Amino acid sequence: xxxxxxxxxxxxxxxxxxxxxxxxxxxxxxxxxxxxxxxxxxxxxxxxxxxxxxxxxxxxxxxxxxxxxxxxxxxxxxxxxxxxxxxxxxxxxxxxxxxxxxxxxxxxxxxxxxxxxxxxxxxxxxxxxxxxxxxxxxxxxxxxxxxxxxxxxxxxxxxxxxxxxxxxxxxxxxxxxxxxxxxxxxxxxxxxxxxxxxxxxxxxxxxxxxxxxxxxxxxxxxxxxxxxxxxxxxxxxxxxxxxxxxxxxxxxxxxxxxxxxxxxxxxxxxxxxxxxxxxxxxxxxxxxxxxxxxxxxxxxxxxxxxxxxxxxxxxxxxxxxxxxxxxxxxxxxxxxxxxxxxxxxxxxxxxxxxxxxxxxxxxxxxxxxxxxxxxxxxxxxxxxxxxxxxxxxxxxxxxxxxxxxxxxxxxxxxxxxxxxxxxxxxxxxxxxxxxxxxxxxxxxxxxxxxxxxxxxxxxxxxxxxxxxxxxxxxxxxxxxxxxxxxxxxxxxxxxx
Numbered sequence: 001x002x003x004x005x006x007x008x009x010x011x012x013x014x015x016x017x018x019x020x021x022x023x024x025x026x027x028x029x030x031x032x033x034x035x036x037x038x039x040x041x042x043x044x045x046x047x048x049x050x051x052x053x054x055x056x057x058x059x060x061x062x063x064x065x066x067x068x069x070x071x072x073x074x075x076x077x078x079x080x081x082x083x084x085x086x087x088x089x090x091x092x093x094x095x096x097x098x099x100x101x102x103x104x105x106x107x108x109x110x111x112x113x114x115x116x117x118x119x120x121x122x123x124x125x126x127x128x129x130x131x132x133x134x135x136x137x138x139x140x141x142x143x144x145x146x147x148x149x150x151x152x153x154x155x156x157x158x159x160x161x162x163x164x165x166x167x168x169x170x171x172x173x174x175x176x177x178x179x180x181x182x183x184x185x186x187x188x189x190x191x192x193x194x195x196x197x198x199x200x201x202x203x204x205x206x207x208x209x210x211x212x213x214x215x216x217x218x219x220x221x222x223x224x225x226x227x228x229x230x231x232x233x234x235x236x237x238x239x240x241x242x243x244x245x246x247x248x249x250x251x252x253x254x255x256x257x258x259x260x261x262x263x264x265x266x267x268x269x270x271x272x273x274x275x276x277x278x279x280x281x282x283x284x285x286x287x288x289x290x291x292x293x294x295x296x297x298x299x300x301x302x303x304x305x306x307x308x309x310x311x312x313x314x315x316x317x318x319x320x321x322x323x324x325x326x327x328x329x330x331x332x333x334x335x336x337x338x339x340x341x342x343x344x345x346x347x348x349x350x351x352x353x354x355x356x357x358x359x360x361x362x363x364x365x366x367x368x369x370x371x372x373x374x375x376x377x378x379x380x381x382x383x384x385x386x387x388x389x390x391x392x393x394x395x396x397x398x399x400x401x402x403x404x405x406x407x408x409x410x411x412x413x414x415x416x417x418x419x420x421x422x423x424x425x426x427x428x429x430x431x432x433x434x435x436x437x438x439x440x441x442x443x444x445x446x447x448x449x450x451x452x453x454x455x456x457x458x459x460x461x462x463x464x465x466x467x468x469x470x471x472x473x474x475x476x477x478x479x480x481x482x483x484x485x486x487x488x489x490x491x492x493x494x495x496x
Contacts, residue, residue: 025038025041025137026038026039026041026048026050026114026137026138026139027039027137027138027139028055028058028138028139028141029138029139029140029141030058030141030142030143031129031140031141031142035349035352035353036349037058037347037349037350038347038349039051039054039055039058039139040054040107040109040111041111041114042106042111044104047113047114047115048113048114048137049104049111049112049113049114050111050112050113050114050117051109051110051111052072052074052083052103052109052110052111052112052117053065053072053074053109053110054109055117055121055139056074056121058141059076059121059125059130059141059143060076060143061074061075061076061125062074062075062076063075065110070084070085070086071083071084071085072085072103072110074125076125079092079093079124079125080092080093081120081124081125083103083110083112084102084103085102085103085105085110086102086103087102087103088100088101088102090120092123092124099112099116099120100116101113101116114132114139115132118130118131118132118139128141128142128143129141129142130142145167145189146166146167146168146170146187146188146189147166147167147188147189147190147191147215148164148165148166148167148185148188148189148190148195148208148215148217149165149166149167149195149196150163150164150165150195150196150197150198151163151164151165151195151196151197151198151206151208151217152196152197152198152200153198153199153200153201153203153206153219154198154200154201155200155201155202156201156241158243158244159201159229159241159242159243160200160201160202160203160241160242161201161239161240161241161242162203162219162228162239162240162241162242163237163238163239164183164185164217164237164238164239165196165236165237166185166188166236166237166238167236168236169236170185170186170187170188171185171186171187172184172185172186172238173436174228175414175417175436176225176227176228176414177411177414177415177418177491178221178224179220179221179222180218180219180220180221181218181219181221181225181228181242182216182217182218182219183216183217183218183219183238184214184215184216185214185215185216185217185238186213186214187213187214188214188215189210189215190208190209190210190215190216190217191208191210192207192208192209192210195208199219201242202221202222202223202225202242202244203219203220203221203222203242204220204221204222205220206218206219206220207220211421211426211430211431212430213356213430213431214431221242223244223245224244224245225242225243225244225245226242226243226244226245226246228240228241228242229241229242229243262334262493263334263335263488263489263492263493264306264307264308264334265307265308265309265310265331265332265333265334265335266302266307266308266309266310266333266334266335266336266337266485267309267310267311267312267327267328267331267333267335267336267337268295268298268299268302268309268310268311268312268337268339269295269311269312269313269324269328269336269337269338269339269443270288270291270292270294270295270296270311270312270313270339271287271288271291271338271339271340271341271443272287272288272291272340273288273292273313273316273317273318273319274288274316274317274318274319275318276288276318278291278340278341279341279342279343279459279460280343280459281343281459281460281462281465281468282351282460282462282465283462283465283466283469285459285465285468285469287340287341287343287459288316289316290341290456290459290468290469290474291339291340291341291456292313292314292315292316293471293474294339294456294474294477294478295311295314295339296311296314297474297475297477297478298337298339298478298481298482299311299314300478301478301479301482302482302485305482305485305486307485310327310331310333312324312327312328321442321443322442322446324338324443325443325444325445325446325447325451326446328447328449328451329446329447329448329449333449334449334450334492335412335449335450335451335485335488336444336447336449336450336451336452337451337452337454337481337485338441338443338444338451338452338453338454339454339456340453340454340455340456341455341456341457341458341459341468342358342432342455342456342457342458342459342460343458343459343460344458344460345460351458351460351461351462352461352462352463353461354458354460354461355429355430355432355457355458355461355463355464356429356430356431356432356457356458357420357429357430357431357432357454357455357456357457358417358431358432358436358437358454358455359412359413359416359417359436359437359452359453359454359455360413360436360437360438360441360444360452360453360454360455361406361409361410361412361413361436361437361438361444361451361452361453362406362409362438362440362441362444362445362447362451405447405448405449405450405451408450408492409444409450409451409452410436410438411450411488411491412450412452412484412488413436413437413452414436415484415487415488415491416436416452416454416480416481416484417431417436419480419483419484419487420480420484423476423480423483424476425473425476425477425480428467428473429456429457429464429467429473432455441453450488450492454481456468456477
């Protein structure tokens with residue numbers, strides 16, 4: 001009898017635990033593009049509770065959980081919302097707002113009812129569309145379109161100050177190939193018809209271009225300039241100054257300097273090979289096969305344009321990273337091109353979204369994306385017989401980063417980026433965000449000539465995997481690289 005009573009007393013508890021722990025599938029749909037992601041959630045008391053931090057990430061907010069104060073802080077720009085564990089209120093700026101229920105902490109996440117959570121984000125820090133679709137557990141998110149409102153430049157003292165006004169904060173990058181200084185602004189649109197443009201100082205004119213995932217502001221300069229000096233950035237203003245390039249000290253020319261340089265010998269390096277397949281696409285496509293096909297096509301096209309072309313590999317063999325640049329040095333190459341295909345892990349929704357080509361030169365990585373790309377390409381050393389030989393490259397990089405080939409490598413990356421941005425292939429394989437990249441790629445480290453690593457696209461993206469498998473696309477990529485080499489040769493030989 002006592003046993004029966006004990007069981008009867010436990011039944012309500014089990015029922016409550018089951019009710020609280022019943023997980024519900026919640027899907028987020030992002031527009032435009034209709035990319036999707038799942039949110040941790042559970043069903044309780046007739047409603048669906050959703051992870052606050054995961055939804056914050058989907059809304060491009062940052063968040064931080066404090067173990068000691070038991071509070072979750074969500075931020076976007078200057079806005080900040082603080083949720084308190086077991087407290088039925090949240091703080092927004094100086095306001096304390098009462099909630100009908102307190103957040104629940106479960107499995108390391110903080111949860112709130114779906115309708116309440118959406119209402120809070122809509123009220124506090126998200127200006128786009130965020131709503132639950134009727135009769136479903138799908139959350140529709142359409143971010144507010146970021147845009148460029150104005151570009152102005154004025155002469156001030158010995159410099160030209162440039163100001164770009166944005167509707168919201170956005171990532172950006174500079175690329176400079178005289179007379180064009182290009183500012184690429186990610187996830188932003190621009191309408192040249194209504195854009196407020198005022199050119200002055202050393203800027204003759206300003207051109208605005210809109211791409212699928214970014215806006216480009218091109219400044220046409222009447223004088224060469226030093227590296228742009230960033231002055232001040234806030235949530236909607238980018239300001240920087242341009243100073244005229246200082247003339248180098250004049251010194252008597254020596255015979256070697258009077259010789260006209262010539263770019264004629266190119267080394268093509270198809271990445272990976274042999275026991276190293278590189279990245280593997282969802283359909284089983286191997287990176288080593290794709291880049292070899294592109295490298296062979298590039299060799300034939302460059303030879304047809306009068307170049308002497310050598311390859312680190314022209315078949316499916318494994319070659320250590322050090323031997324690739326060593327080969328280029330021994331052959332006294334004028335240019336080194338390492339060809340790869342990018343990849344990204346994580347949920348399938350993420351792999352379906354991330355795509356695009358990008359060119360890199362050897363330098364310190366500026367952000368997490370560049371660092372992770374280099375880490376993936378450098379991972380091949382684990383397949384080599386003496387991976388410890390690369391320990392010294394960390395210090396060597398510092399010396400090489402300032403050598404004479406760094407600027408030329410960067411210029412070649414910019415030319416590649418411009419050729420592919422303006423070519424027909426850009427309609428199928430877009431540009432990955434923020435123009436050219438830089439990172440410590442060991443396959444470039446030690447090359448005593450201009451050298452670049454070109455990621456032709458994301459083999460982890462099903463759509464780009466199919467494109468990269470197509471011989472017509474492979475030839476078109478080779479054509480783009482050929483045009484970039486020819487353009488760089490012209491700049492190289494007249495002195496860039």
